[in-house]
Each structure stands twice: as structure tokens, then as C-alpha cells.
Amino acid sequence: MSDNHEHFVIPLKYYVGTLIALLILTVVTVAVAQIDLGAFNIYLAMFVAMIKAGFVIFFFMGVRWDEGFNKIALFGSLLFVAIFFVIVLADVFSRDIIYSTENDVFNIKSPVKMIGDDS
Amino acid sequence: MSKEKQIDSLVDYGTTWLPGSYSTLSDIVDVQFNAILWLSVFGTLGITLVTLYFCLKYKRTQKNLVSKSQIDHNARIEIIWTVIPFIIVMGIFYWGFRDYLRLTVAPEDTMEIRVTGEKWRWYFEYPGTGKRPSDDLVVPVGQAVKLVMSSKDVLHSFYIPNFRLKRDVQPNRYSHIWFEATKIGTFQIFCTEYCGDQHSNMGANLIVMSKNDFEAWKEVGEDTETPLPILGKRLYKSKACNACHSIDGSNVIGPTWKNAYGANRELESGEVVLIDDNYIRESIVYPGKKIAKGYPNVMNSYAGLLSDREINALIEFIKTLKED
Amino acid sequence: MSGSKLGNVAHHFENAYQQFSSAKLGMWLFIVQEILFFSALFVAYAVYRGMHPEMFVDAHHHLSWKMGGINTLVLIFSSFTMAMSIRTAQLNQRLQSFWYLGTTLFCACIFMVIKFFEYAEKIHHGYLPSVWFSGEGIYETMHIFFGIYFTMTGLHGLHVLVGMGLIIWLMLETRKGKYNSEYFTPVEMVGLYWHLVDLIWIFLFPLLYLIG
């Protein structure tokens, strides 16, 4: 392990730049929310929030200059959050489909017929 | 559990591993079960025998103090034992999934029956008939039946072992299963989602009748012939009163019925009432109104589930439990 | 300097760098578990918003986006001062570091005060989770929105309070001159935690206050 490791001090311009960017983006997100874009609003708001989060993570938290594994840990955890989201939402919003579309979804004419049915 | 009707035994019929198979689809489940069972038996035997053989062959003895070889990998064999199990399990997945669809997706021309679960009984309603809610699930043989199920309180699960069918029952949502019975008889229904004290007594009978018998059963109106106390005794079991009320004086969940009629009862409010016909009737229809002191307020209302004659029958039955 | 064991290096570490990078990895793992902790709340939010979209739109009108917006700005600014206090600690500027921490604490107080007024108003109008819900609304499922609102902002507020305690501790230690360019691990760790609190709010704000 390297003994003469100097701590990296993040240049001031990154901090100030991040602060300004975050303040502007907050105003943007509030302004956009006043316009009714229907379902698109939420996606836009989340998009802006993610950019803001990116600024905080990379510059305030210093991930841009951080060790490799710390990055893997952080972004890896987001992968698991994504798994959680996608699977639970996929389940909740596809639960009733099988009953409303019964047979045509799986191309089963009648499940009873399929036993030993050659056709 | 009630032995009044001869219920088809799960243990005595069927194979060593599975109970009797009495629906059009239960056989396909059995085929797969047996296939994987034998695969497992051979797999486990193979692994065990190889392990024991190695134990004997390479046992540490004076002649064998040092390993013969430090072989630590063999690409070919590792690929083989990765790929072959992979193919096998993917095959089983497809097989299971295909059968799952057959079990889940009902055909077009089903007869619908509504199933309601509540702590701790099932009842079954037949839309389009004048039938009162039934305590037994009565279905005709050779007819596809679709059950539309829901719960009144917590989660339950509706399980017919002989048909290899199970589905959770939830409050505020409907779940469905379907089947077509192939054998006339009386079979067991269980609740398999843990639902509280009397979970293990939350069973029901599935009665499969010939089509003619079923039509006749549908037409049978209310029982006006059985003497009231005898009818009451029957209802005591079939309406699951026995889950919470004893008739031998012991305390279960609710107060006992023994020596109850004509006695005075202290209520949670501190008031004391006489147990008479009116009090019993009110307690059946509005169970939350007058709670006996020391007992939880957990009983569901039987309004609409019992006819006037049936309520009278229960009152008469409780009267017979009075000892002099 | 490095290589020899200083007073701040624990017995089981080789050197200060190993100790610092261990602490930092540990802190990142803690942040990872915090992310997973909050993720379940966001999943619950997404599920119920998907189930009752109109109710969510209606319910969020009872929240004041102005108050939420001010809180967002306050929290972002506090994140900036926190970052600056780490930087000044790294540069041996002890007094400045102390005052940056002080500003962060002040911002956190403002945040909590505004939060208090928001809560007081909701409680006054009866917009509480189900047991006490007595608010007016056209949707009968509206208590779910407020159940989620109070759980999410409540847990976030709890994290702010914990952070405030940590910052007070840092200020006391900074005054004693504990931190310098060789050793500033606690400042850096609390900083990471504080940014996480900010991060969560960055998502909470549009999700709760700015529903289209």
C-alpha cells in the first residue's frame, strides 16, 4: 500500500459551479412543473432530479476523483434499486392481464384440449 | 374435524407420494412430479454413491498419507456438469410453465361460483340460482367450474389437494381458479395461508355430484322439515360456530354456549343482560353491539347468511344445552 | 510524515492512508445501505401513484410548493457549505471550516423550522395518515398519499436531525483543533452523509410537491 499518498483537494471552481448549477436546475424544475405536460411532467422532473443528483454525487461527494471500488459500490447499489423497481412495478401493473385477455395472450385455444391433442 | 360425510382420504388413496387425482388436470401435475421425483432419486443416489466410493478408495491409511495427485481443474468435466444441469432445469421450467398456464387459464364455458373466506370458514354462492350461501362446495362432475374468490378479513388460501389446486384469497380483490372434476365423491378443502387461531380448522367439503343430482340439489329450497334443535346442532358445525364457541363449557375464543340460555351476562360496558331469544338473535346479526366481558370483538356478522328459521334453530339448540 | 504511526492511526492499521481509505469505503457502504433503505419507500410511492394517479395530483395541491422549493434551496446551499468545510479542513483553515459547519447547521435549522410549519398546517387541516385522517378531498384514498408523505419526509427529517447532531459534534472537535490536512476523516464522512440527505430531498421534492 502506497505510503506517500497525498489527499486530493477538490478545486474550488467545481464546488461553486455545482452550487450554481443546482440552484438553476431547482428553478427550472419548479418552472416546468407549472406547465401542464400531462404524463410527461414526471419524466422531465425525474430527469432534472437525476442531473442534480449527478452533480451532487460527482462533485460534492467527490466521486469523480474517488477510488474505483467506491464507484462500483455506489453505482452497483443503483442497479439493485433498479431491479427492485422494475420487477415490483412490472408485477403490480400486469397482474390482471391474464384474466382480461384470457386465451389469446398465450395462444391457448382451450387448455383442456392441449392434453394429448395433436392439432 | 367432522366425519359425518365420508370424505375421500388423502392418505389412503393415490400413490405413496400423492393423494388421489380427481380432476382433468391433476394427472399432468402428477406426471411431472413423478418425473422430477425419480430424477432426484437417481441424482441423489449417484452423488451419494460416488462420495462414499471416494471415501473408501482414498481413505487416509499408512499407504495413503499424501494425495496421489493435486488435480485442481478439468475444463471438460466442469463444462459438462454446468451445461447438462442447465439444460435439464430449463426443460423443467418450460414444462412447469406450460402446465401452469393450463391450470390457470380457464376455458370459455365455465360455471362460476363465488367463494368467500373469512375467519374461519368458507362459504359458496351460486349466482343465478336462488340458493342460499352453501357451506359445502357442490359441483357437478364433468363440468368446468370457475371459482371467483375473495376474503372478508385477512389472507386465506384455497386448497384442494385432490385437484392439485391452490390460490391465495385476498380482501378487496378477486382471485380465480378453475377445475373440472372427474370423480363423484366428497373431498377435502383446506385453508393454507396462515390466518389465526382456528386456521387449521378452516376446512370445507367439496362434494362432486352427477349432473342430475346437482340440478336437483340446486332446486332444494330451505330445509323446513328437520326439527329446529337438530338443525341447530348441524348448523353449529357447518357454519363454523364451533370454531369459537364450545358446547362443553370450555373457553375458546367466544363464550361457551353451555348453560348460556337464561343466564345473566356481563358486558364490556359493565351492563348486565339476560341471555334470551332477542339477545342471541342480535348477537348473531350484529355481533359487535353487545360484547361479553373478557372476550375479543372478532365475530363477523351472519346477517344474510342465515335464514330466520336457521337463527331460530340455533336458539333452540342453545336452549337444549342448558343443564338443570 | 506518512509511514510512521501517528496518534490518529489505530493499532490494527499500517498507516494513515489505509485507515482513511478503509473509513471511506465503510462510509460508502453505509450510504449504499441508506439508498436501499429509502428505495423501498420510492417503490411504494411509484406503486400507489400508478394505481391512483388522479388522487396524487389532487392531494399534492394541499402541499405548498413554495415552502418545499425554499427548503430545496436551503438544503442545496447547506450541501455546498458542507463541501466547503471539508475543503477548508483539508487546507488547515480551521476557523473557516468551523464557520462553514456553522452555516450548514443554520441551514439545517431553517429546513426543520419550515418543515415544522408545513407539518403544523397539515395537522391543522387533518391531512394525517388514516387513523387520524379528517381532511377534505374528493378521493377517499387520499390518506395513502399523506401516509407516504409523512413517512418519507419524516424519515428524511430524522436523518436531518441526526446530521445536525453530527455537525455539532464536528464543530466542537474543530474548535479543539482535532482536524488538519493529515487527519480530517470525520469531517469527510459526515460530509458524505449530509450530501446523501440532500440527494434524497432532491428526489422527494419533485415527487411530492411538483406533481404535474
Place this chain on the structure above:
Amino acid sequence: MAGALNYINATKGLKSWIFTVDHKRIGIMYLAFVLLSFFLGGMFALLLRFELLTPSTLYLTAKQYNQVFTLHGAIMVFLFIVPSIPASLGNFFLPIQLGAIDVAFPKLNLASLWIYVLGAVFCFYSIVGGSIDTGWTFYTPYSSSTDTSVIPMVLGVFILGFSSILTGINFIVTVHKMRAPGLTWFKMPLFIWALYSTAIIQVLATPVLAITLLLLALERTIGIGIFDPALGGDPVLFQHFFWFYSHPAVYIMILPAMGVISEVVATFCKKKLFGYELMAYSSLAIAFISFLVWGHHLYVSGQSPYATMLFSLLTFLVGIPSGIKVFNWIATMYKGTIDLKSPFLYFLSFIFLFTIGGFTGVVLGSLSLDIHLHDTYFVVAHFHYVMMGGTVMAFLAGLHYWWPKMFGKMYSELAARIAFVFVFVGFNLVFFIQFIMGSKGMPRRYYNYLPEFQPYHVLSTLGSWVLAVGFFIMLGYFIHSLMKGKTAPENPWGSSALEWKTASPPTTFNFDKNLDYIDHGPYDYPEENK
């Protein structure tokens, strides 16, 4: 070496244990608490099996029976099996196997121990104050409506979760930052790989359990309305949240066991582990895939058929790395020199029982079969074969393997073999019959059952007594070993692993002298023709 200072006698007094930061002492204290929990959980199990001798009431009321099975499950899962191997054996041997003086955060390690104890106190409070009767899965809406003490237990498990998370964080950092010079990733023993994979799951999954239980507690007290259908909530969502933790938790339980088994088989065969790298990667693969299969607990609960299909597919995938491990362990025996000492006997029973558990897992993974078998005794038997036949057998293997190192005393090999026979026979008696019972249609969590099932239940109960006798013999010879056991040599099994190169028991700082640069793998055994 007699009379030499070691970690046990280096300092004296109760305080020197309560406030110790030595990972070995913390490991030993964990071991004591974990074994105590196992004893308590086991007692509850015996009560259950005794009640089930007859189809109707024997001596417990229905409510008491429900409370006892809930406590058996909750104690065994949260207080015993989750911390069992990582917190006791792992705490003791992870730093030593890495050639480190201690874990990365010794104080955090101590904190995690006492947080565990605090959580346990809450759980015990729940036992005395109107025991919880929801089953260890706390399914809503039953858990949000029952009148028993749900909240103390839920808070207890919440706190235990944080103990588990802190241990996980500590282990990951230790493995990353504290390895001895020369000890590269692929020179680490597989026990470390297993603990590392486990720690990843602990850090990623446990917080979701924490928030789920917190939400459950809120649902019970103020009714936030997301789990309780009476308030518009969705009980299946609770099941998703719960199993998002609790399925990976199954691998928190089994992965360390696999690590122990790898160590034992290499030592007692004096063989390099077959397919070492594949074993290491498969640990990580299991950890990852374990996050994708939780929905196989929800096949019949009202989950969407699409999710069900996906989960079934992924469930079958997670079996593959486990299968590879079994084959590799057996291949390790090939051309070795096998010493049939008691740890190796537990290895053999692990292979046998885990194989059965694995194959029945395939049965349950199949969608159409699971509809029939879900929530029957078949499931009960399956997870006991995996959890007890797998994890507990491996825990016992590890305990017998490392006992001389931990306490510096040998135990009676003869007594250990006798106990082994009782444990192995008893276990199979209890649980094998439950497979048949379950596939015949006997639902689980039943207080009363159909009289026709009685012969099966009687056999199972008899087995539980045989099993108990085995464990009491074990308790006897371990106590005897502590009091009067022969002094253990440094390396009684002739292992090449690093932990056997220090004294038995180790000194406070693990190694007296600086370690040589580590230039070989963990399983460095001689070969005949060289």
C-alpha cells in the same frame, strides 16, 4: 507453549470482555449468544413436535401453538441462522485468514454485537409480553390486525438487521483493505470469498427488511395504508418487500456454510480445492442472482403471471452455481487422502442433505408443482433440509474443525461420532417423512390435522427426540473439552491454511511475528509423485 498468553487469558475480568475490541473475543461472545438462541429455538421446536403427536389438542391451545411456531421461526431465522456462521466463526477467522490483526472497524464490530443483544432483548420482550402469532413472515393484514405483541418483535428484528448490516460493512472493508502482503484476491480461502459474498447481500438486502418492518409498525400504529387492504393497501406489496430481503437472506444463511464446507473438505482430503476460481465466482454469482428470485414465494399469492414466469426461470438459474459447488467438493475428494474425522462426517452429511434440499428445490421451482406444494409440509421439509441439513451441518462441521483453534482444547472424537449418528439419523427421521406428508396434502402451520396423517407426525416427533439427544451429547463433550480437554496442538488436522500457523488459541494480535510474504494459494498440499 503452556502458560503462554493468548487472547483468552491476556486480560481478565468481565469488563475486559464486555468492552473488548478483539475480533476473537467478539466472535466467541457471538458464538455463545447464537448457541443460546439455537437452544431456545430448538426448545420451541420440541414443544411444537410434541403437540403434533395427536391430531387434536394435546397440551397447547391453538393460540399458544401459533405463538410457539412463530417464535421458533423468528428466533431460528433472525437470532440464530443469519448471524450463526458469519458473526461467530467469521468474526473469529476472517482477520486471521487474511493475516490481519483485526477487522477494519473493531469498535463497530463490538457495537454490532451489542446491537444484536439489544435486538434479542426486544424479541424476548415480545415473548413475555403476549407473544407474537403471525408466523416469522409477518404477513399483512394479519400482522396489522392481530392483538399479540407484533411491534416489539418487529422492532427487535429491525435492530438485529442493523447488527447484520454493520457486520457486513466491516467484512467488506476488511477484505478490501486489510489483506496481508502478497495475499491477492485469488489467494484468499473460499471461506473468505463466501463471507465476502454474504456481506454484499447483507449490506444490500437488509435495509429493505428494515424499512419494510418499519412500515409494518407504522401500518399497525397509525395506518399509513400501503399494506392493509382495509385502508386501500396491497398485501402482496408487503410480500414483495419482505421477500426482497428474505430470499437473499436464504443465501446469507447458506453461503457462509458453503465456505466452511470448502475449508473442511480441502483440509481433510489434503487436496487443492477442485475448480477454486469457479467456486469463488460462483459465490458472487449466487449473491447476485439471489436478488432476482424472491417472487418464487409468491406463485400463488396473486402475483402477475408474467412476474411468476420470470421468477421461475431465474429460480432455476440460481440452482446451477449451487450444483457446481457440490460437484466441485466431490471432485476435490478424488485422489486425495481422506481423514474421516468428525468435521468430515458433517461434510458428508452436508453433501447428502443439501443435495436432497436442492433437488426438492427444483420440484418447488416448477410453477405447476408449486401450486400443489406451496404452504404444505413439503416446503417445510425442503427448507429444513437446506437450512438445517445445509447451514447447521456446516456450522457443526466448522465448530468441530476450528474448536481446537478457538479454545486450545481437543474434544472426544468418539463422543463426537456418536453425536453425529444421532443428529444425522434424527434429522432425517424428523424431516424426510414431512416431504411425503406435504405432497399428500398436509398444510403447514396446522394445529389440528386430519387423523389419517397421524402416523407421519408421530414418526417425525420421535425423530425430534433423537435429534435432541444428539445435541445434548454434543453439549456434553464440548463442555467436557473446555473443562478437561487435552491441550490442542497448533495444527491438529495438518492443514495448510493461514489460521493454523498461529498458536492455539491465538494470541491477542493473532500472529506473534510478522508474516512472510504470502506467495501461494490457501490449499497448498503435497503431491505423491513430486
